Amino acid sequence: MKTYRTHLMLCAGTACVSNNSFKIKEALEKEIKKHGLQDEILVVMTGCNGFCAVGPIMVVKPDGIFYQNLTEEDIPYLVEEHFLKGRPVQKLMYFPPKEKEVIPKMMDIGFFAHQTLIALKNRGLIDPEKIDEYIARDGYKALAKALTSMTPEQVIREIKDSGLRGRGGAGFPTGLKWEFCRKSPGDEKYIICNADEGDPGAFMDRSIIESDPHLVLEGMIIGAYGIGANQGYVYIRNEYPLAMKRLEIAINQAREYGLFGENIFESGFNFDIMIRKGAGAFVCGEETALIASIEGKPPEPRQRPPFPAQSGVWGKPTNINNVETWATVPTIILRGYEWFSAIGTEKSKGTKVFSLVGKINNTGLVEVPMGITLREIIYDIGGGIPGGKKFKAVQTGGPSGGCIPADLIDLPVDYEQLTRVGSIMGSGGMIVMDEDTCVVDIARYFIKFTNDESCGKCTSCREGSEALLEILNKICNGEGEEGDLILLEELGKAIKDASLCGLGQTLPNPVLSTLKYFRDEYEAHIKDKKCPAGVCKALIQYSVDKEKCTGCLLCVKSCPQNAISGKKKEPQTIDQDKCIKCNMCYEVCKFNAILKG
């Protein structure tokens, strides 16, 4: 590889790509050439940098200068100023909310400074389409160590002792799962990487594959060696084209190097891998449904036992782990279980990747040690709630998880604590809600999702989610009755008890947890026919505060129904018959003169 004085690490994760990072690359290369700097400066396309809120992102190495929100138009000025004349461009740097000065360097930005990276250790530092760059960051060294100096039993022992637990949702101890599969009778065994990420707002697995596909593959080969499997599958949804492309490139490169196939590193161990594309059904994240889908059958979960470790793909012993779990394995093998188990809490070791979304300033992907508090994630890393609004709650674990209220903000995040408050770790989605979010509406949203995604095999899940949705719709439409809440609770518990798989067993969680913490908000909908957050259209009415209205007519212009009228410079009135409650007037008013309620 040629020596350059500067590497421009331009983010090419899905979020930045959809904001034109490939066009920015072209513009950069054109300008660099124009100034004759093509032998000094190299543009490197990396995977997801994590700070998706301010993409497209570029980090200048070695200085560590962080540029954000880049557009093609910025590039000629940027190249001339910074790369020709050596003057970093302030106006393209990170500007923290409420602060007066920009923060030029990436590692000084709160979003990055508070993270601990294991699964994301190479993000933004390598070109994910070049295996050599992965190797230069200790890539495939863990595999070499495992194959030459460890027995399969020792590999499993190491993972067991590290305390690693499944990152896909349930948090089952990974080493123990491997051991079950290893001890299952049979010569033919399989491993699977579950990349069927389906929670709304979750993109951990996609980003890991996009930024560091070899890390996942190396983890899989090590796992296969430990378990005694010779064939692996990556089950990935077809909606992830960029992740799939990088995974294919990575597999091909690794195969050419002899890291897949026969006699890997002359150890006598054989292993190969195939990609299976999923059609994006949420239920395929469930182990047995996923296995059915790999076999070409309809993706319906089945009764367990037998567990996949006894009878999985093609009836053979099979081990399934999630993307993040596999991506954590190489570092544990390389650095040892003591190092890993020193991070985290008593029963939850290591780090966890979260996708931080919703009403939060720094939307993005973060990796933090287990035991960190919600407050640190939401405020120190996430930068707090936009627009000075109040933090209301956070949903963890996606549609299977629960809603955690603001007064539990100092809760340490690990498997046990989240379960204790009625939520789950899940795969790592974290949806932040502010005071303008209605929890009944949120619960309804998640139930609508799981109702759509239920495979229909169990009556409790298929019909139960339908009934939950019906009641929640009623409440949001102002038709809630006394007794509805008790019915929701009873039904929720019955669905949990009677459903076969994780989808049904967890789908009532958003309803049950919001009922637990926000019962008064449900009651306001039913008894007072009010939506305190001002979201449920049937329960709100817009009116004009005659004291505050200046008659600027901004709302009149924005109203699509011509429902607002009045004289210029005088208070306006809203015609309730015409109003469709689109919220436009509320959003445009600069004087807080539109009242909701």
Added chain:
Amino acid sequence: MPRIKIEDLDRISEEIKKATLLREGAGRAKITVHMGTCGISAGAREIMNTLLVEIEKRDIKDIILTTSGCAGLCSKEPMATVELKGEAPVKYIELTPEKIRKILLEHVLGGKIVKEYVLAIGSERIS
């Protein structure tokens, strides 16, 4: 690409690290060429090119080469600052390709400051 052996991992890693070390932000030594307008017009680009060529030619792996703006002493350009790990930065003035080559060999690689080209040792105070 042929099949690789375990020993090849280190070979590939060494090879790539020469070029990617700068991403880690921590080398044994850092050379900063001052490339303000004054520096460029005085020939800083030639200094930069000389360093790039020498580093590649000599297969030097642990040095970060970077640029910065004007160092404030425009009449003495081209200038460069050499920082060895754990030592005070040294500023060199009125450089030529020959001088920077000597600095690279004697100071950066040899650890001995080339006194005749030095302006000052240490950093300016920042208040």
